[in-house]
Amino acid sequence: MSDLVQKLTANLKHQLDVIYSGISLNRSTDQLADELIDRMNLDDVTQEPKPFTNHWDESDAVLISYGDSIERKNGYSVTEAPLKTLHSFVSGPLKAAFNAIHILPFYPYSSDDGFSVINYSVVNEALGDWHDIRRLSADFRLMSDLVINHCSSRSVWFDQFIKGESPGRDYFRTELPSTDLTKVVRPRTTPLLRETQTVQGVQHVWCTFSPDQVDLDFTNPDVLIEFVKIVRLYLDQGVRIFRLDAVAFLWKETGTACINLRQTHEIIRLLRTLVEHACHDAVIITETNIPNQENLTYFGNANEAHCIYNFSLPPLLVNTLVSGDSTHLKRWLMTMPPCQDGTAYFNFVASHDGIGLRPVEGLLSEKELNGLINTMMGFGGRVSMRTLDDGSTRPYEINIALFDALQGTHAGPDKWGVQRFIAAHVIMLALEGIPGIYIHSMLGTRNDYARFENTQHNRHINRHRWDLGELEAQLGDAQSTHAQVYNRLIAILAIRRQQRAFHPNATQFTLQLGPHIFGIWRQSIDRRQSIFCLNNVSDQTVELSLIDINLIDSVTWIDLLTGQAIPDHQATLSLPPYGSLWLSNA
Known part of the structure; x- marks a missing residue:
């Protein structure tokens, strides 16, 4: 046994001792460590992971999609494996915008659109097979769900x-x-x-x-062994990003809240140890839809999750744009610690689920939260509930397509829907972290009432399945909102990936420019590029004095979004409703 394998074995044994402290096992933690190494094929590992290493840069962006979000149909019949159709579609213009793709659960399942897994080791034959998954992984960095709870x-x-x-x-x-x-x-x-x-x-x-x-009962180490075998299989099939679904609930102890327990954190650290030794650039992302301060604990000391979902961002950003006031968004952003190297936020505005409300507990008042919920319901949304310990219920998430969520303000629908929708993504794409965009946001998909009525599943309102022919017709029509959104977001993503100041770990400061303007300053790690990201979050034109930003006079400043230079660094600019600027010195 090499020195490196001995060191790995000792590390795993320590982690297993923490996880199974006080639990009677049928074999020693030394034996369990050996089993884990065997299951992950690490008997001859020759490379030790380097701590605090960033496995990402400004070129990274993740497209999120179900395997059957786009189907090639003849009438009601699907004529091609949906994973093949998806691969063909994302190999077009989207390939210039995204270098990674998250295929939501593609295994046989019985409910919850894949998150109730029947068999973790095969691909749902209604979607395709492992060959289709490997083909996607050859062209994109592949992210997959590990439905572990x-x-x-x-x-x-x-x-x-x-x-x-x-x-x-x-x-x-x-x-x-x-x-x-x-x-x-x-x-x-x-x-x-x-x-x-x-x-x-x-x-x-x-x-x-x-x-x-x-x-599943992780007090039985055989369950952990099973999932390590699954991780090894996914690595072999090309998966490089593991999304640990609902992992906060993994470990249970009676008499506790049964969430965020220390054993759960230690299991994540153990999985990171194994994954990094098996593939030095593999990444773990924890999906923990919980209050913000609890969510941040899943970074550990840069030894737990590489990335965490920035769950507070979607409700705060939507609230900002329907209220026209960025105060809460700025206040929250100033409390977010800069990520250590080796960790990053995973930013998103919309997902396959809904707009989670637990992550804004303590960030929005009850009145503001109810106002947001009522506005979203007025735009056709639904509300999912959870049960509290006293038996009462409370809103858990808002289910709505993002395009519909941003069709207006608290005053109702208006003519600024497309601009407001684009502004949401311009803001998200500028923030510290790695951006993820749901395919239905890229396509400007609306609420799917027919699917919701058919299933009575709230989340299906935001899980439309496009017919490829219909989608191509919409994207080919320049007047279509789908085409406008698709083309504009691709162009913005192409600009973003060229800017060093948008590295996920580049410096970020929040600017104080009044409630109607949300602004941040990003600076590249080498300090050679600065970008001032300025956004009007209201439905009124706002005057912005560049004196307040303090641009350096000796430098030429360019708006990256338009390519236009800013000749007068002390000018006052008029930002139209939901207008944005990315002012860069390079």
């Missing part, structure tokens, strides 16, 4: 649990219904425990999200 009640593992057969019989978390679980944080309104008839009698299985999504 739970699996489907129709999985082989759960069938084994019911029948009392190995290995699944010991894979699931059960609890007595008499146990006091009132402290458990709930993201849904469904019962926490599911009554299940097994060969050993009635068992009550823990279900954080739904009765079909049965929680």
